[in-house]
Amino acid sequence: MSLKTHTCGQLRPEHADQTVTLAGWVHRRRDHGGLIFIDLRDRWGITQVVFNPDISTEAHKVAHDLRVEYVVKVTGNVRRRPPGLENPDLATGEIEVLAEEAEILNPAKTPPFYINEDSPVEEALRLRYRYLDLRRQRMQRNLILRHRVIKFIRDFLSDEGFIEIETPILFKSTPEGARDYLVPSRLHPGKFYALPQSPQQLKQLLMVAGYERYFQIARCFRDEDQRGDRQPEFTQLDLEMSFVDREDVMDLIERLFTAIVEQVSDKKLLFKPFRRLSYYEAMDRFGTDRPDLRFGMELVDISDIAAGCGFRVFAETVAGGGVVKGLNASGCGGYSRKQIDELTDLVKKFEAKGLAWLALPAPGGAAQVGEEGAVRSSFAKFLSDEQVQAIIDRLDGKPGDLLLFVADRPEIANEALSRLRGTLGERLGLRDPNVLALCWVIDFPFVTWNEEEQRWDPSHHLFTAPMDEDIPLLDTDPARARGQQYDLVCNGYEIAGGSIRIHRRELQEKVFNLIGLEMEDAKQQFGHMLEAFEYGTPPHGGIAPGIDRFVMLLAGEPNIREVIAFPKTQSAADLMAGAPSPVSPEQLKELHLKLDL
RNA sequence: GGGCCCGUGGUGUAGAUGGAUAACAUAUCGGCCUGUCAAGCCGAAGAUCGCGGGUUCAAGUCCCGUCGGGCCCGCCA
Numbered sequence: 225m226s227l228k229t230h231t232c233g234q235l236r237p238e239h240a241d242q243t244v245t246l247a248g249w250v251h252r253r254r255d256h257g258g259l260i261f262i263d264l265r266d267r268w269g270i271t272q273v274v275f276n277p278d279i280s281t282e283a284h285k286v287a288h289d290l291r292v293e294y295v296v297k298v299t300g301n302v303r304r305r306p307p308g309l310e311n312p313d314l315a316t317g318e319i320e321v322l323a324e325e326a327e328i329l330n331p332a333k334t335p336p337f338y339i340n341e342d343s344p345v346e347e348a349l350r351l352r353y354r355y356l357d358l359r360r361q362r363m364q365r366n367l368i369l370r371h372r373v374i375k376f377i378r379d380f381l382s383d384e385g386f387i388e389i390e391t392p393i394l395f396k397s398t399p400e401g402a403r404d405y406l407v408p409s410r411l412h413p414g415k416f417y418a419l420p421q422s423p424q425q426l427k428q429l430l431m432v433a434g435y436e437r438y439f440q441i442a443r444c445f446r447d448e449d450q451r452g453d454r455q456p457e458f459t460q461l462d463l464e465m466s467f468v469d470r471e472d473v474m475d476l477i478e479r480l481f482t483a484i485v486e487q488v489s490d491k492k493l494l495f496k497p498f499r500r501l502s503y504y505e506a507m508d509r510f511g512t513d514r515p516d517l518r519f520g521m522e523l524v525d526i527s528d529i530a531a532g533c534g535f536r537v538f539a540e541t542v543a544g545g546g547v548v549k550g551l552n553a554s555g556c557g558g559y560s561r562k563q564i565d566e567l568t569d570l571v572k573k574f575e576a577k578g579l580a581w582l583a584l585p586a587p588g589g590a591a592q593v594g595e596e597g598a599v600r601s602s603f604a605k606f607l608s609d610e611q612v613q614a615i616i617d618r619l620d621g622k623p624g625d626l627l628l629f630v631a632d633r634p635e636i637a638n639e640a641l642s643r644l645r646g647t648l649g650e651r652l653g654l655r656d657p658n659v660l661a662l663c664w665v666i667d668f669p670f671v672t673w674n675e676e677e678q679r680w681d682p683s684h685h686l687f688t689a690p691m692d693e694d695i696p697l698l699d700t701d702p703a704r705a706r707g708q709q710y711d712l713v714c715n716g717y718e719i720a721g722g723s724i725r726i727h728r729r730e731l732q733e734k735v736f737n738l739i740g741l742e743m744e745d746a747k748q749q750f751g752h753m754l755e756a757f758e759y760g761t762p763p764h765g766g767i768a769p770g771i772d773r774f775v776m777l778l779a780g781e782p783n784i785r786e787v788i789a790f791p792k793t794q795s796a797a798d799l800m801a802g803a804p805s806p807v808s809p810e811q812l813k814e815l816h817l818k819l820d821l
Numbered sequence: 822g823g824g825c826c827c828g829u830g831g832u833g834u835a836g837a838u839g840g841a842u843a844a845c846a847u848a849u850c851g852g853c854c855u856g857u858c859a860a861g862c863c864g865a866a867g868a869u870c871g872c873g874g875g876u877u878c879a880a881g882u883c884c885c886g887u888c889g890g891g892c893c894c895g896c897c898a
Contacts, residue, residue, distance in 0.1 A: 258855035
């Protein structure tokens with residue numbers, strides 16, 4: 225940096241009496257008429273520059289014209305600040321630079337929003353002027369964190385014998401999974417490349433190729449609707465290993481993620497080692513395969529008590545093969561009818577028919593079930609005192625608690641209660657943003673029944689291996705077969721998914737057969753894979769953690785746009801550049817395309 | 822494809838039930854000011870209330886449509 229001798233975050237008392245040159249942006253300007261103070265900012269920090277007309281009238285004149293975000297170069301002497309004038313909020317606060325020369329390298333228009341404070345700004349405006357938004361402390365902090373995480377991953381995996389290999393962005397479309405982004409081919413009229421949804425096939429082929437330990441910080445593309453944790457293009461740590469079982473992959477990832485959290489972030493790990501749940505256990509106890517384990521409030525099955533009780537909704541649900549499950553919203557026993565109605569509206573959004581509730585009065589009220597005022601409830605009056613007490617005991621109900629129940633098909637009861645649990649956890653302040661609860665979910669069902677298509681779909685992807693001992697079940701009872709799949713879950717987000725792959729052609733064909741993929745179609749779509757598998761394929765498996773999501777959690781941000789330099793909006797648009805945009809008729813013609821709008 | 826929320830000087834907000842000059846903070850511009858660090862004090866300028874239409878004597882406010890942003894359902898192997 226020949227235009228500056230030091231950064232704006234560098235100078236300390238030991239630099240006193242040195243002549244230095246700094247360059248950066250005007251962060252703030254304080255004009256006293258005589259003295260002018262400038263907070264000069266660059267990527268490394270802020271340094272106060274003092275312009276005193278007694279030292280240099282020329283420099284003082286320049287300072288008079290300075291405005292926020294001007295780019296300037298200043299040369300001057302470093303000195304310790306006079307006693308009592310230090311600024312403890314600034315890393316460089318013990319010194320200041322007395323300007324002797326100053327040069328405006330580039331003036332700046334008044335920015336459309338504050339850059340020198342992290343005050344709220346409408347997100348559309350931030351995205352339109354993203355290059356200015358990125359100057360702000362919040363974004364700078366997030367992008368630096370992201371860099372440190374990725375650097376850490378590269379170093380860690382390199383030390384573990386992995387090599388980073390780039391795979392193509394222009395690849396082949398396959399109808400499985402998400403919608404592909406397509407790229408028309410000029411040289412092959414009527415044909416298209418697809419941007420990869422992930423380098424899945426390529427990393428498996430690298431295992432066939434004998435690289436044994438591969439990783440990549442890989443950009444992935446999916447043309448689906450956006451969410452706060454989903455962008456059309458996002459970044460995965462893509463990773464694959466040969467001659468391993470699932471314990472090897474999980475062990476590696478567990479060590480990596482533990483080290484990242486402990487060495488790169490200020491968050492606390494709740495579980496060490498990570499907790500493990502089977503898919504069925506996760507569904508049973510939390511109603512979801514990506515539970516937020518920062519708090520309890522587990523789902524409890526009371527179907528046995530509800531069966532044949534006097535409350536017809538309960539009894540008939542159980543009789544019809546459904547379940548009655550509930551949770552204990554501890555301390556919410558004082559909720560008003562209106563508050564409970566709000567919770568009811570929430571579960572109804574997820575197709576539950578209603579929410580049964582039972583509130584236990586706060587301490588000091590009547591004690592025994594059966595006595596006047598012992599409970600408020602939407603259904604207790606239909607049950608015996610013993611049944612009510614059994615339910616309270618089952619949910620460990622204490623005075624002041626609110627017990628909430630959904631009676632429905634298991635999928636609906638789980639979904640509704642899981643959402644309810646999340647909302648209550650948030651409302652009760654149980655989701656500590658400084659804590660990361662990492663857990664493995666394993667033993668997923670190998671396939672799930674697709675009602676509309678009347679066929680089995682792979683739970684993960686179609687190269688995932690079933691558990692060895694469950695292979696016979698593929699012929700007899702596919703629903704009970706488990707896959708060698710593992711998901712890493714953190715605070716209610718799925719942050720990685722992976723599996724041990726099928727490496728034998730017979731088994732792969734058996735799976736194609738099971739999910740109703742004709743061999744002809746399979747050859748058409750995956751011929752290169754099937755062919756490759758015939759040339760000596762090692763047992764292999766891998767995983768793909770989402771970098772954006774994990775950095776979001778490490779940064780404590782509410783969505784992944786905050787950890788992506790140039791993200792897209794919910795409608796997948798770039799508000800800064802104006803993408804997507806129309807193209808010229810000449811471009812279309814060259815690509816052999818006609819628009820049909 | 823669907824539901825909900827938001828859009829008012831550059832920025833962030835206020836403007837119940839429609840009522841006359843659209844308020845506040847901050848930024849901007851000018852003046853004063855030699856120890857501030859969110860500098861201070863004085864003054865000025867700055868808004869066709871996202872856009873289009875409608876209801877009404879009267880619309881920032883109510884209705885319809887539309888554009889943009891966000892959250893969510895569907896979707897995301």
